[in-house]
Amino acid sequence: MSGLKILAFGGAAFAAMLSASVTMAEELSLEGKVIGITTIRSDNQADRLFYQSAIAEAERLGAEVIALDAQSNDQTQVSQIQTLIAQKPDAIIEILGNIEVLNPWLARVKEAGIPLFTIDTTTPSATNVVASDNYGIGEQLALKMVADMNAKGNILVFNGFYSVPPCKIRYDQMKYVISNFPDVKVIEPEMRDVIPNTAQRAYADTSDMLTKYPNEGDISAVWACWDVPLIGVTQAIDGAGRTGIRTYGVDGSADFIAMIEDPASAAGAVVIQDLVGMGKASVQNVAAHLAGQKVPPFTYVPHLIVTKENAAEVIPTLPSTD
Amino acid sequence: MTMTIAAETAAKPARARGALRRQGTLVLRLGALAMFALIMAWFAFTTRGFVSPANIFNVIEQTAVMGVLSFGMAVVLIGGGTDVQTGGIDLSIAANTGLCAAVYATLLAGGSGDLAAAAAAIGTGIAVGLLNAFAVVRLGILPLLATLAVMNIVAGLELTVTENQVIGANSTVTQLIATGRFLGLSVLAWIFILFSALMTWAIHYSRIGLRLYAVGGHPEAARAAGINVGAYVAGTYAFSGFCAGFAAILLVARLSASTTATGQLLLAILAAALLGTVFSRRFVPTAGGTILSTLFIGFLANGFQLSNVSYYWVNGVQGVLILMVVAVTTFAKPQGK
Incomplete structure (x- = not known):
């Protein structure tokens, strides 16, 4: 555990x-x-x-x-x-x-x-x-994602909850950030994350998209306004052995944090809220x-971002309840 | 001679069993009423504000959508017969409501008029009902399986229309339904009351209603009497589809949107329709029984909320009610049709 x-x-x-x-x-x-x-x-x-x-x-x-x-x-x-x-x-x-x-x-x-x-x-x-300051969260996460992509490539976006206010703000901020980078594109149509069976469905959808876009560089990043779908997404990418794709989300689910900590995993960054x-x-x-x-x-309420780069330093400072 | 004696000795326990059953059904009906009363009394004494007029009117308003759908299910049960395995049932009714709500909200959001959107919603509901009718009456598929398959088709269609998104919708009509009041009662509560009155007349006092009971109870006798049994059974599924379309309009108005998870209403609808059968001597749905059961399930959810009991228990209790009703009515129902 x-x-x-x-x-x-x-x-x-x-x-x-x-x-x-x-x-x-x-x-x-x-x-x-x-x-x-x-x-x-x-x-x-x-x-x-x-x-x-x-x-x-x-x-x-x-x-x-x-x-x-x-x-x-x-x-x-x-x-x-x-x-x-x-x-x-x-x-x-x-x-x-x-x-x-x-x-x-x-x-x-x-x-x-x-x-x-x-x-x-x-x-x-x-x-x-x-x-949380969702404007800041959306911007910070998007900038980190674009930086990791070297401002070039395609993003697979899960946008199933635009009617939920924090998701709308984070999504709009992400789109605003990438609008300034002409070589960064969102793959259309966007994906829909669902409740329930969020991670399972995202796993299946991602597997399908990896088949549809089989070459390295076809997809550079996967974005969602929370991180439960990204647990499934990251497992699908890691399971398929695909490299060059990183995943980005918000909340700080235990499984997704563990994936960010793992250098071999595709999990890129997560903004953790003080829930x-x-x-x-x-x-x-x-x-x-x-x-x-x-x-x-x-x-x-303040938030912080955990990335592959700062994981070793930040994650041990987060209290655990197990 | 030997055969006569054997028949008589066999008839005695059968008669005794019949008398026992008659007593059993009476005990069951009174028991069910007593259980309703007891549970209501318990909530009244243990929870804050359960019996306040505001709370009671709220529950009536909250059960309007489910009430309309329970009548749809009750009519299918009446026309198809209440045999658990082969009788009438419409498992697609809640999913159908979800699809109709999606159609209604999408059209309203796209700028269609109230009348066109409402016609499309009810048309969609009836079309799905006719698909059920075709599968059950023409293809002869067991209603349980036919409507289960249609439920999946319809749920898939809803996802295709909505992409699993909430679709906001507002119009003069939805505003009126959601916020209008008349003589101290909300429009939704009035709709439930008027719809219940209309259904009571249609089921118990109209020619169609009486023939429907004949079709469900004794299809062969009904056929011999010149009733077009197939048309009546098909009609029940079309009516159930109509109820889905009508309930969808009420639902979208209440939520200002079409939302996901409408299919989850199925359990409550089934529980209400089946529980409603307990109040008749022959264990068939009646208007009074359906209204009483729908309100009971509404008050049960409300009472649980006010007692701080997790909402998860409501689903469990609805499931247990279905099991109990099916088990008890199967035991107590007279043998044969």
């Missing part, structure tokens, strides 16, 4: 960075408050850590928590938000999801007079949105708001 590190971001350096970004001058309390927490899913590491850390932090501060997981089903999440509104909690935290589906329902939360806080869902209805810190930050903002403090509209 040595390769399986669950990255929970408790490291001193990141904690220091985080404390600067969250309003928590003194220990706040949620004693006697009811907090509704709803997420579109909690079946991959990023979503699970957002959700569980928000629940844990709210309970630690003394709140009664109504926590609802929609299991990737938009209809269920909408029903759950509607149910939460009827419960009239003191605040609602909404995590991830499809913005087109959510926006009208989040507006209803606001209309009902319930303060809304979100993680990774940028919406005008929210009192505060906690997110636990983001869940905590949202709850801290709820507590601050309910205590009458002013809360900023956005809380950006």
Whole structure:
């Protein structure tokens, strides 16, 4: 299990960075408050850590928590938000999801007079949105990818979740970066990553694309807005013995980090988000708001990039929970 | 003489078994009602806000889509007979809803008018229903297998249309369905109430409804009485397809988009339609039973949410309900048709 590190971001350096970004001058309390927490899913590491850390932090501060997981089903999440509104909690935290589906329902939360806080869902209805700086993430990852490609070659892009706000921002930033490099092209049509069976499906799709583009140099990079599909993609590339292709994504799934650490693997770079810190930050903002403090509209939680080059140095500093 | 005695001795336990079954079905019906009441009471006492009018109206609104689809499934069960292996069933109904929603949302997003998009959605649903009808009535394939195959075809078509993406769609009609209110109730809740009233009349009081029960219960007798059994059975699949198209419009309106995972509704629809059969003496679906079961499943999901029980349990409970209903009705149903 040595390769399986669950990255929970408790490291001193990141904690220091985080404390600067969250309003928590003194220990706040949620004693006697009811907090509704709803997420579109909690079946991959990023979503699970957002959700569980928000629940844990709210309970630690003394709140009664109504926590609802929609299991990737938009209809269920909408029903759950509607149910939460009827419960009239003191605040609602909404995590991830499809913005087109959510926006009208989040507006209803606001209309009902319930303060809304979100993680990774940028919406005008929210009192505060906690997110990584996805603009920075998208740009940093794309620049690293273009640099590794020597500003030349074709990118296979997985773009199945453009309706999820952080994915949209990271994708748009990636396209903006490569628009300045005329020799870098995106292979059309783009691929679609899916939920569930994300890694398995990406493995099969990549195997097909490697057959379709059989020569070295046909594909130089594979990009996705998260890293679960890239686990399958990288396994397919490594399994086929193809060289000259690197994979790039976001989140910091244990398996993908292990692949970046492996010099022989195609995994190129991953931007790691402070997933636990983001869940905590949202709850801290709820507590601050309910205590009458002013809360900023956005809380950006720091991220860092792990690459083949800095892996040996950075990965050991990431705390492990096994 | 020997044969007569043998027949009589055989008839006695058969009669006793019949009486036992009759008692059993009564106990079962009352038991099911008592179970509903008990579970509702438990949620009412243990969860916050379960019995608040806002929550109750929410559940009615939330079950509108499933209610329409449960009626589609119930009609197929009535017309095809409720035999678990060979009877009517439409496993493609949820996937069909997903495809119709994709068609509806894609057209609206592409600038089509409300009427054209709605006609295309319902047309798609009916077309899939007719495909099921062709497979079952013309080709004579078991409904269980025919509709399973069609479910896969339809799910593939949905992916082709949407590329597994969420397709945002908004129009005057979807806005009205999603946010409109009348006499304190949401438009979706009204649609469910009116649709249920219409279906109650169609199933129990119209000529077509009564003939449909005859077709499902005694196809040979129905045929002898001059009813075109094949046409009626085919009609049930077309109607189920219509329900898929209609439910798709409600779904897109509620979510402002067509989304993936609509196929997951199948379990809840099956549970509602099958559970609805428990409330009739002959274990066939009835309008009242279907409405009651749909609401029960809606309240069950709602109660679980409010009790902080993981949503994963809802799927498990729906599965157990299906198993229980099928097992119990198979035991208690009178022998032969």
